[in-house]
């Protein structure tokens with residue numbers, strides 16, 4: 548896996564070297580990079596690391612749930628849980644499983660925990676026995692056989708434990724991984740946009756967690772939290788706290804999974820030094836590619852949901868920085884029911900987002916931000932701030948540094964997927980009233 552990462556880095560540096568008339572070669576290599584103090588940790592990239600290393604499923608395999616140690620805070624070893632698959636002599640933890648539509652999965656779960664567990668394949672259309680219902684959970688030390696065909700269209704799915712009353716703890720402590728299904732449409736898009744998993748197609752798994760001074764995960768919900776939600780104090784991206792990602796002047800795909808127990812995000816990208824959101828393109832959701840790209844500037848992501856987005860950095864300059872953020876929102880909007888007359892709620896008018904990486908936009912963003920600084924309404928102005936951000940409080944997730952010039956001329960296809968319309972005419976309208984009750 549290390550050699551693969553080196554190959555990716557070397558390839559990218561080589562392209563940049565050509566584009567800049569070999570400036571780096573004369574200096575004897577790429578200039579040293581010092582990340583800024585607010586995002587000091589290099590992002591773990593799924594697909595190239597032991598954690599989330601790629602498992603291209605071909606043939607039977609054993610997947611063991613067990614205790615492992617991994618660094619979450621740099622230099623501190625944390626006790627975690629993970630799924631381990633030994634594959635071609637390598638130990639993969641929470642492997643990123645990948646296969647084609649119609650392929651078979653023949654997996655044996657070896658439950659190495661000291662309690663019940665079972666794997667649920669989130670989003671896959673499989674029969675009850677293979678779906679990981681809590682009813683089929685097995686005791687610590689026991690095995691469970693999975694044997695199914697994946698009929699799903701291409702999308703980013705995921706797998707996680709699903710034992711009754713233990714799911715939140717086991718997920719929180721580390722169990723869970725990505726499951727990517729590919730089909731003809733997906734492969735065509737990857738080719739059209741020159742995307743490669745781990746280099747320019749980057750899965751981002753969001754976990755909010757509490758971590759003590761020793762770097763250990765803390766999961767001690769109070770009775771109130773058990774009845775409501777258990778939130779983390781910081782958001783990890785691919786188990787990396789305050790991560791940075793080095794990018795080139797081209798297009799990137801981010802497949803974002805919210806693997807947090809309860810936190811909801813409103814994802815956006817913001818220019819650094821300005822306060823303006825950037826446009827990006829939504830190309831897929833939980834069910835896979837949508838019919839055509841949609842230009843958006845923010846998107847909600849609830850626990851277990853996925854979004855597939857494209858961020859276009861072709862017009863960015865080397866040295867630019869962009870922050871991936873969760874913008875502030877009112878989690879209790881419409882608490883007392885829908886607004887009268889179904890009118891849009893009285894929310895502050897959204898700022899007009901900027902085109903990605905445009906320099907005029909950067910300048911405009913900066914002056915715009917100044918002008919709007921006074922009437923901006925942060926989520927927690929008056930309240931005393933706890934070290935656990937509320938759901939809806941603004942948070943910075945990751946910094947993207949544009950580090951290399953790269954020639955890139957591909958354009959996003961106008962059609963991504965042919966989706967058959969649903970025949971809704973034969974349906975019966977039903978009113979479903981949702982309410983909140985305490986989960987005791």
Ligand SMILES: [Cu+2]
Nearest residue numbers: 667669707851
């Ligand atoms: Cu699930």
